[in-house]
Amino acid sequence: xxxxxxxxFRDAGTDRSAVAHVPDxxxxxxxxxxxxxxDEDFLCRxxxxxxxxxxxxxxxxxxxxxxGIESTIVLFGGARIPEPAKKNSARTKTLADLSxxxxxxxxxxxxxxxxxxxxxGRENVIVTGGGPGVMEAGNRGAMDAGGASIGLNIxxxxxxxxxxxVTPDLCFNFHYFAIRKMHFLMxxxxxxxxxxxxxxxxxxxxxLTLIQTGRMERVPVLLFGRAFWESIINWEALSEAGTxxxxxxxxxRFVETAEEAIHAIEHWDGAGERRGEIPGR
Numbered sequence: 001x002x003x004x005x006x007x008x009f010r011d012a013g014t015d016r017s018a019v020a021h022v023p024d025x026x027x028x029x030x031x032x033x034x035x036x037x038x039d040e041d042f043l044c045r046x047x048x049x050x051x052x053x054x055x056x057x058x059x060x061x062x063x064x065x066x067x068g069i070e071s072t073i074v075l076f077g078g079a080r081i082p083e084p085a086k087k088n089s090a091r092t093k094t095l096a097d098l099s100x101x102x103x104x105x106x107x108x109x110x111x112x113x114x115x116x117x118x119x120x121g122r123e124n125v126i127v128t129g130g131g132p133g134v135m136e137a138g139n140r141g142a143m144d145a146g147g148a149s150i151g152l153n154i155x156x157x158x159x160x161x162x163x164x165x166v167t168p169d170l171c172f173n174f175h176y177f178a179i180r181k182m183h184f185l186m187x188x189x190x191x192x193x194x195x196x197x198x199x200x201x202x203x204x205x206x207x208l209t210l211i212q213t214g215r216m217e218r219v220p221v222l223l224f225g226r227a228f229w230e231s232i233i234n235w236e237a238l239s240e241a242g243t244x245x246x247x248x249x250x251x252x253r254f255v256e257t258a259e260e261a262i263h264a265i266e267h268w269d270g271a272g273e274r275r276g277e278i279p280g281r
Contacts, residue, residue: 074128074184075138078197079199082102109140109149113144117145127152130163148167195229224256
């Protein structure tokens, strides 16, 4: 990344290139001689964890700033949900039935990206986890519209690669889940959640907790598929038990289609709306 500021000092990149050509001696081969910022073994030491956390926070932030991206629309959802054309290979009938949300995610991302391009791709850019399933559908929908989209991938024990629809220079890889989740929400203007597993639940409840506690401004949180969400979470029981307030059930709304989600975002007033109702419908 080029630093355009005028400076009288020799820049780090020049020195990193220069050390590749120093004479080969026992001293220059020693790990101690490596430039600290170019020494991968040094940067991976346990004591350098605070530095790595900061680097993962800074790198995507600087790139997105340079691209002029001001706001995002977040898509969370399951990696195992297949596109309808492949639903016959799904592990379970439920997954096959949930394949309809792949198409809804794709269509929602397409429609939102078309709107985003009215601001030259600066506002309401689709961001996903960069993986398969619903994430793939989101990035694919943005590509359908001819726009860019962001992928926030993470290194997992099993080998994986980002889906092919993420805009390459907006595709990031993370070591820390916590920093990755921060980047999902730092520019978020709406959060759309499709059926998913542990990862989707983790991301959803972190967002709801931040909004509930006032650590994040209220934005539309839309859960696609009322039947799915009400079958896995007894929302009313949380309220009746008093572990959350009745008002906390107003922090999100159920939707079924891409068009409903777009309408909900455009008419979201931020407070006092009944859960599951679409204003003006």
